Amino acid sequence: MTQYAEKVITAQPMPNKILLGPGPSMAHPRVLQAMMQSMIGYLDPDFIEVLDEISGHLKNVYKTNQSTLAIPGTGSAGMEAGLSSLLEPGDKVIMCIYGFFCERMVEMGERIGANVIPIRAEWGAPFPEELLEEEIKKHSDVKLVTAIHGETSTGIAQPLEGISKIAKQHDALFMVDAVTTFSGRNIEIDNWNIDYAYSASQKCLGAPPGLSPAVVSDRALETIRNRKTKPVSWYLDLELLCKYWGEERVYHHTAPVSMLYGINEALRIVMEEGLETRFERHRINAEALNAGLQAIGLNAVAPQGSRLEQITPVWIPDGVDDMEVRDMLLNEFSIELGRGLGDFSGKVWRVGLMGESSKQEYVLTFLSAIESILSRVGYEVAQGAAVAEATKIYNTYPGKKKS
Amino acid sequence: MTQYAEKVITAQPMPNKILLGPGPSMAHPRVLQAMMQSMIGYLDPDFIEVLDEISGHLKNVYKTNQSTLAIPGTGSAGMEAGLSSLLEPGDKVIMCIYGFFCERMVEMGERIGANVIPIRAEWGAPFPEELLEEEIKKHSDVKLVTAIHGETSTGIAQPLEGISKIAKQHDALFMVDAVTTFSGRNIEIDNWNIDYAYSASQKCLGAPPGLSPAVVSDRALETIRNRKTKPVSWYLDLELLCKYWGEERVYHHTAPVSMLYGINEALRIVMEEGLETRFERHRINAEALNAGLQAIGLNAVAPQGSRLEQITPVWIPDGVDDMEVRDMLLNEFSIELGRGLGDFSGKVWRVGLMGESSKQEYVLTFLSAIESILSRVGYEVAQGAAVAEATKIYNTYPGKKKS
The missing domain is CATH 3.40.640.10 (Type I PLP-dependent aspartate aminotransferase-like (Major domain))
Incomplete structure (x- = not known):
C-alpha cells in the first residue's frame, strides 16, 4: 500500500502536566473514568x-x-x-x-x-x-x-x-x-x-x-x-x-x-462539592495566588474588586521574555501558563485556576517555580516571598476547602 | 440551596449493548483507554x-x-x-x-x-x-x-x-x-x-x-x-x-x-489491521448478513452490486410492527437496530456493521435474535434458516478476518 504520510507514533501515555492556562484545566479522574x-x-x-x-x-x-x-x-x-x-x-x-x-x-x-x-x-x-x-x-x-x-x-x-x-x-x-x-x-x-x-x-x-x-x-x-x-x-x-x-x-x-x-x-x-463551597475554593486560591504574585511585583491587570477568580492575567515585568519563561515553566516544571491574547500578546501572562486546577498545591508549586525562573532570567526576586505571602492567605482560612 | 431540578442519578456503569444501528457503533477498548x-x-x-x-x-x-x-x-x-x-x-x-x-x-x-x-x-x-x-x-x-x-x-x-x-x-x-x-x-x-x-x-x-x-x-x-x-x-x-x-x-x-x-x-x-483487510472484513460480514436476511424474506432496499457493506436497510415485512420488533431486540437481546428515516420511516430497518460492530459474532447473534422475534410477532420464519445461510457464507472465507 502507498503510504501518503509516514507513520509517526507519538509517545504514550501523555505525560501529566499542571495546567494553569486558560483551559483545558485538569480533568477529574472520575470524569475520565466515566468516559470509558x-x-x-x-x-x-x-x-x-x-x-x-x-x-x-x-x-x-x-x-x-x-x-x-x-x-x-x-x-x-x-x-x-x-x-x-x-x-x-x-x-x-x-x-x-x-x-x-x-x-x-x-x-x-x-x-x-x-x-x-x-x-x-x-x-x-x-x-x-x-x-x-x-x-x-x-x-x-x-x-x-x-x-x-x-x-x-x-x-x-x-x-x-x-x-x-x-x-x-x-x-x-x-x-x-x-x-x-x-x-x-x-x-x-x-x-x-x-x-x-x-x-x-x-x-x-x-x-x-x-x-x-x-x-x-x-x-x-x-x-x-x-x-x-x-x-x-x-x-x-x-x-x-x-x-x-x-x-x-x-x-x-x-x-x-x-x-x-x-x-x-x-x-x-x-x-457533591456544593456550589458555594466550590465558589469559595476558587476565591481562596485566587486570593492566595494574587498575594503571592504581588509580593514579587507581578501585578494583576484587573483592579481589585473586579478580579475573576478563574484566571489572573498579570503584566510581564519589563525586560523579561514572555516565551522564554513559559517554555522554562513547561519544560522544567511541566506547568502550562497562559499567554496574552490580542492587544495583550507578549505583555501579559494568564494564570488559570479553574475546576480541578484550582488547588492550593498547584498555587504553591507555581509560585515556587516562577520565583525560581524569574531570578534566573535577570528579574530580581526575594526567593520565597511569593510562597510566604500565599501561605499567609491560606492560613487565614483554616478548615476551608482549598483542593 | 434551592434545587432547580431533582437530583436523579442514573445507573452506572452504562450496560453493554450490541450496536447494530447507524452509529455510534461500538468503540474499541483501546480507544476508550487512550481517552483517559x-x-x-x-x-x-x-x-x-x-x-x-x-x-x-x-x-x-x-x-x-x-x-x-x-x-x-x-x-x-x-x-x-x-x-x-x-x-x-x-x-x-x-x-x-x-x-x-x-x-x-x-x-x-x-x-x-x-x-x-x-x-x-x-x-x-x-x-x-x-x-x-x-x-x-x-x-x-x-x-x-x-x-x-x-x-x-x-x-x-x-x-x-x-x-x-x-x-x-x-x-x-x-x-x-x-x-x-x-x-x-x-x-x-x-x-x-x-x-x-x-x-x-x-x-x-x-x-x-x-x-x-x-x-x-x-x-x-x-x-x-x-x-x-x-x-x-x-x-x-x-x-x-x-x-x-x-x-x-x-x-x-x-x-x-x-x-x-x-x-x-x-x-x-x-x-495495524490494514485498509484492505478492514474493507474485506466489512464485505464478508455484510455478505453473510445479507444472505441470512434474505433466507427469512427480509429483502435489502439496495440492489445487489450497489449495496453498502456498512449499513443494510431492509424492508419490514407486511404486518410486522417496526417499533415492537426494535424494542424486543433492545430489551431482550441488548441489540440496537436502526430505524428508517424520512420517507422510509416505519418501512425499513437498518442493520449497521461498522468498525468494531462489523464482527461475525454480532451478525450471528442478530440473525438468531431476529428469527426468534419475528416468529413470535406472527411472521413465519424457518427457525435457523438465517443463521445457516450466513454460516454458509462465512465458510466460503476460511482464514479471513471476520472479527
Missing part, C-alpha cells in the same frame, strides 16, 4: 436518562427552570449557536466589548449578517453600564445585548445585573458568555433575567474540552420559533438542539456519548 | 505531535497528500463546514440527491444562502450520472457538486469517479460525504479528484461520536482564501481550522483533547 463507559444509541432509553440527568444538573448550576442542554462543540460553538439562532440578518445587536473574546462575538455577529453595534470600552476594567444606557437609547429596535461574565483575556469579572436591567428596559434579549465562570462563580439565569448563556466543559467544570453547556430562556426560544428566516447554521440551530434535548427527542446530530458521560460525572462532582 | 490520558494545552509541543500523527493517519486512510484535520463536531458539522466554507451567498451548487442525508445538505445549503440546485433521483438506487451531466450543461458557473459515498438511509454505495469527472469537466469543486464509509470502504481523494470530504468518528473508525475527520484539497483551500465574503460560520470556517491543523498553528478553538486521543488510537488500529 460503553457506547450507546442516541435515543436509547438508558441514554435518555443520562441526558435528563445532565439537564437537571445544568438547571441547578445555572439556577434556572428553563431549557438546558450541552451543545456538541466547544465554547465558541456555544457563542455561535446563540448569535446565529437569536439574530436574523439585519437584526440589531449591541455588544459590550472589553476584551479578546468580546471581539470574537463581533466577528461572528458580522459573519451572520447581523447589524452589530459594538461599544468598545477599556480592556482590563469592567464595562461601564452607562455606555450601554447611552447607546441603547438611540435605537428603538435592539434585539440582543451581549456581555461576557468572565473575560479571560483581561481577567475581568463583569457584573451582569445592571446590563440585564438596561436590556430588559429596552425589550432586548440578553446573552451571556459564561465560558470561564460556569460552576466556579455564581450566575443566576432566572433571577438575573438572562436569555441565553453558554459555557465550556474544560474550564471550571473539570471535564475535557468539546461540549458547551448552555441554557436557553423560554423567551429566547419563542423568539427563535418566530424567526422569519431559518438560522444560517443547521448544526448550531438552538431550536433543533432543544428539540433533541427536550421532551420531543427529535434526532438532530449523533450525540457525543463519551463526552456527555464525562460532563455528567463532572456535574455530579460539582453538586 | 491527561489533559494538555492545545499548543503544547507534546500535543502538536498528536495532531501531526492524526493528520498523517488521515492522509493514509483518505489516500491524499493534501490537508487533513478533525473538525470539532459530528459528521453534520463536517457537512456544514464544507458547504459554508466553499459556498458564498448566491453560489451555484448542484446536489445529487438519493436519500435522507442528501436532503440535509439541501437544507444546509439553502440556509447559508447558496443557490442550491438539487437533482432528485430515486431513493434506494445509485444516482444516475447522466442526470448530473444534463443539468450541469445548463449552467456556466456551477461552483460545487456534492454527493454522498454511502447513503445510510437507503444503503446505497455511490460510485464517485464518474460524478467527479463531470464536475471537473465543468470546473466545479467536488464535495463528498464519507461519514459512513471512511476506513470501511475504499475512497481515494487524490486519484478521484475530490476537493473536500468529511466523515464521523463513530462509524467505521470505532471511536465515540464527536469529531469529523476531514480532508481539504489545495484547490478548495485556494477557493476559500479567495472568497469575497467571509463564511457565515466562524466555528466551522475551514480556513481557520486548517490554520490550527497546519504549520501555522494559529489558535482557533480549544481542541477536544480526549476525543483526539481517541481517534488517534482508532486510526492506529485501522493502520
